[in-house]
Structures are given as structure tokens and as C-alpha cells.
Amino acid sequence: MTRVVYRDFKSFHDETYYCGCSEDNLSDKTCIEKEWFCNKCNQFIEVVLDGDNGENIIFNRIKANKIEVDMRVNVDIYKIYEFHYVLGINALENGKLGIGLEGYGRINVDKNYFINCRVDDN
Numbered sequence: 001m002t003r004v005v006y007r008d009f010k011s012f013h014d015e016t017y018y019c020g021c022s023e024d025n026l027s028d029k030t031c032i033e034k035e036w037f038c039n040k041c042n043q044f045i046e047v048v049l050d051g052d053n054g055e056n057i058i059f060n061r062i063k064a065n066k067i068e069v070d071m072r073v074n075v076d077i078y079k080i081y082e083f084h085y086v087l088g089i090n091a092l093e094n095g096k097l098g099i100g101l102e103g104y105g106r107i108n109v110d111k112n113y114f115i116n117c118r119v120d121d122n
């Protein structure tokens, strides 16, 4: 899987964008401009990947300062099936956030950094 790195988020090479309010998929430009909220209904945009077994993997792209305990976050876009539960969030002295993840440890990120949170039922 090819990695595409933008300044404030990481995306998967072949992701597509949807919202339940619309039958059409959304453009990446629109999604980025609206910070991964739908510009029609203001819900989180669904970022969709085709999984190896034919099932879609769906996640929301959420700013670090909106991350909550028990969300499932991806920290390595080379490992699309690997998600870790958020155990706790701390404000650090350097202005960043420390997010503790089950089975992984802590990641330190900017408050405005977007994190991929898995939201399908698998």
C-alpha cells in the first residue's frame, strides 16, 4: 500500500470518501477543506478502504483534540488492520497531546493533527 503524507494527516493510497446523506462519493478536496466533516449534514465523513477479504474498512478522520477514550485508532497506515484502543489523553507541556494506546504505548501529536479512527463493526 502506498503512503501519501500530507502535513496534518496521513491517508491511504486508495481510500474513497462517503457520507450517508449522499449517494455520490466526495472529493478529497472537499473533505480536506471541511476538515473531514460532510458539508451537507455536518457528520463525520466515512473514509472507506477495500479490505483484502472484500469487506470495507471504514474510519473517521478526527482531530487529535476530539479523540476520546475507547476510540480505535490506527497508528501505522502500512498496517490497515491494526487499531489500538485509546486508554487516556494528556496535555503535554510542549502543547502537544499524549494519547495512550492499548498494546502500543503513547503517541505525541499536535492538537490539530488528524487521526484515523476505525468505526466499522469489525
Ligand SMILES: [Zn+2]
Binding pocket: 019, 020, 021, 022, 038, 039, 040, 041, 042, 043
Ligand atoms: Zn452528509
